[in-house]
Amino acid sequence: MAQRFSMPGLLVGSIFFALSLTPSLLPRTEIVQGVLSGCCFAVGYGFGNLGHWLWGFLGLKVPPGRVTRALGMLVALVGLALVVLALSYANTWQNSVRQVMQLPPVDRSQPLVIAAVAIPIASALMVMGWLLVLLVRLVWSWLAPHLPRRAALVLATLLVAIVVGALVNNLFWRSALRAADNFYERLDALVSTDDAAPQEAWKTGSAQSLIDWETIGKDSRIYIQSGPGAADITRVTGRPAIEPLRTYVGLRSAPSVEERAQLALDELLRVGAFERSVLVLIMPVGTGWVDRAGIDTLEYLHAGDVASVAVQYSYLTSALSLLVEPSYGAETAQALFDLVYGYWTALPRDQRPRLYLHGLSLGAMASQNSTTVYDVLGDPFDGALWVGPPFSSSIWGRVTESRQPGTPYWLPRFGNSSAIRFMNQSGGIGWDAVPWGPMRIVFLQYASDPIVFFSFDADWQRPEWFDEPRGPDVSPALNWYPMVTFLQLALDTALSQTAPVGYGHVYSPRDYIDAWYEVTQPPGWTRAQRDALKAAIDPDAYSALPQ
Known part of the structure; x- marks a missing residue:
């Protein structure tokens, strides 16, 4: 032996x-x-x-x-x-x-x-x-x-490393990526025989729509068709409601990023999106999926007086997109924001909707990159809700590192909390006496989300979120070990969608409700009424989908 x-x-x-x-x-x-x-x-x-x-x-x-x-x-x-x-x-x-x-x-x-x-x-x-x-x-x-x-x-040793690395990269890795891209493209185009185009004129893909129903994929159609209607919102909230407006532009809807962004703006204008109280620019995850819990809860809070638009930028899952085309989502987000923001700022301030940005996972990172604060200082948009931002997100990283001393890495406080706030399962506790500024940005993140807290340095350096106090959803027996913890976190990142609702990278409707309330401040909602809305929405109905 x-x-x-x-x-x-x-x-x-x-x-x-x-x-x-x-x-x-x-x-x-x-x-x-x-x-x-x-x-x-x-x-x-x-x-x-x-x-x-x-x-x-x-x-x-x-x-x-x-x-x-x-x-x-x-x-x-x-x-x-x-x-x-x-x-x-x-x-x-x-x-x-x-x-x-x-x-x-x-x-x-x-x-x-x-x-x-x-x-x-x-x-x-x-x-x-x-x-x-x-x-x-x-x-x-x-x-x-x-x-x-x-x-x-x-x-x-060098020669073997170079040759083997080149073979793995060119023969295995690139072939696997091409196969994955082709697979997800076919999956995106998969249409069941009973999946007919919507009849309502205001819906994407209808006969009146500027967007062909055949050009948006399976996950996109879920976003268009699965949301609550006016009757559903009234039944759940007890308030009079109107039909929410949802717009989606797929990768196959137009040949270029600029044309897809223009098509999104044209469709928003067609359905009257700028006549609503709230307009949301959504960056989907890598496959084009929009988290239902994220948009449904907003529509409940505002009695359907919401218009939202999402533009697809990839066929691959978020993890693969992050490796292959990390800037592609940002390019789409920038094109969409520039066009919509340009039109929005030309409207009279008292006759335009409040404008918000939203994204989950890779979509949150792309949305953060859609603009800079310097470009909107003269006429800022109203806010953003970024959920489960990946560890490589630039704005999230800078704000977290600049947090107030003594606040935990997994739930920091930034500056005077008038512009940027962090939330988890605990909601907005302790903020009632803290006034918001003109722009409201909330990062919703769970301490157990490996997409947020993965680090390439974890193989040799103890991450700050290991410090006490620990997040409420993190095991008290968790410890850091060189190299081993890195491998554990890498596997957690790959399997982040396997967590139950309300943990890991699977965000609960009840936490979306608290976050959207902070960002958009819908009128007429007491804490007791928000709690009743949380109780009325079944979190198990929002199981995670592949990203």
Whole structure:
């Protein structure tokens, strides 16, 4: 065994495996945990093996053979003990996350499933690592007769890294992205046989609409057709209501960003959107999906006196769009804002709607990039609600870093709170005596949302949101461990939509109600009436969709 495996590698791998079972932001199933733990073991083994090899390469002393074998057996026993001990605590750690999210405890057999899944995952990754090492040694042997030994090794490592990286990027990664783009484009165009165009003249895709129903996709149609009508709003709120206006422009609705933005403005003018009290520019998530909870709640609060418009900028999910075309959403947001804002500012101030920006996830980041405060100082728009802003959002990042001393990273206070406020499940507690300025911006975020709090620095630096006090939806057993926490957060980010409603990246209607109330200040709503509206809306009806 000592000849086949690196003992330091096994020890570090066992440590990484044990730490991977500790809590992170989101609950994990036994299958997901097994994949994560297998990857962590392989990564830890690689670090330990690298250190072991480097020790010998530098010519440092090692104990005699008999002592080395004894140490190897001891390391193997310690590693096995660590793995078994950590597995015995796995359920306790997972339940600490599930408890704060009001989920039932995990099954008692989960540790066995974790081990069964982790072993083949770790083995496959270790074999891949062994093949890479074998390839480096092969190239090294070719170069050694022509170069000094250490120089040949460095060059061999660089050559293998460049070639393998190029192959992975050009053959695998780019092909996968093209396949994903083609898949999501076909999915976007998927139309069921009974999905007929709307008959109402004010709806996008109707016979009177400037936008062809066939050019907007499945998720877009949900936004157009699923909202509450006037009768629904009256039934829920008990107030007289009118029909909300919703406009959507798909990627296939016009060939260029500028033409899609112009088409959006033309459609808004056609339906009379500028005659409503509230006008909202929405940036959807990567696939073009608009969170129903985000727009339905606004329409309830304003008795349907709302017009909204969304323009699609990608077919890919938010995660892929963030990697492939991070500025593409911003380009669409800027084009839409410039046209609508230009028309809006030309209207008499007492005869135009209040103008707001809105976005969730990647849409929140694109919406933040739609304009700068310097461009609107003379005639500012009324506000924005940005929900679950990605960790790379520029405005969110600057404001969070400039927060008032003593306020938590996950719920900061900025300046005098007259322009920008942060909210979570606790609503707007403590703000009743704080006046708003002319522009009201709210960031709605949960402390358990990995899209918001992921960090590439988490592999070597403890994130600030680990400091006390912790968010109400974060496990008290959460701790930071170099590299392992980074891998946990990366997996949480990929699976952010698996959280229950009201946690992670799945935002609850009740929290949208509080946030929209702060941003738009609809008249005639007492706190008791808002609570009644929250109780009347079923959060389970707003399950998360892929982003």
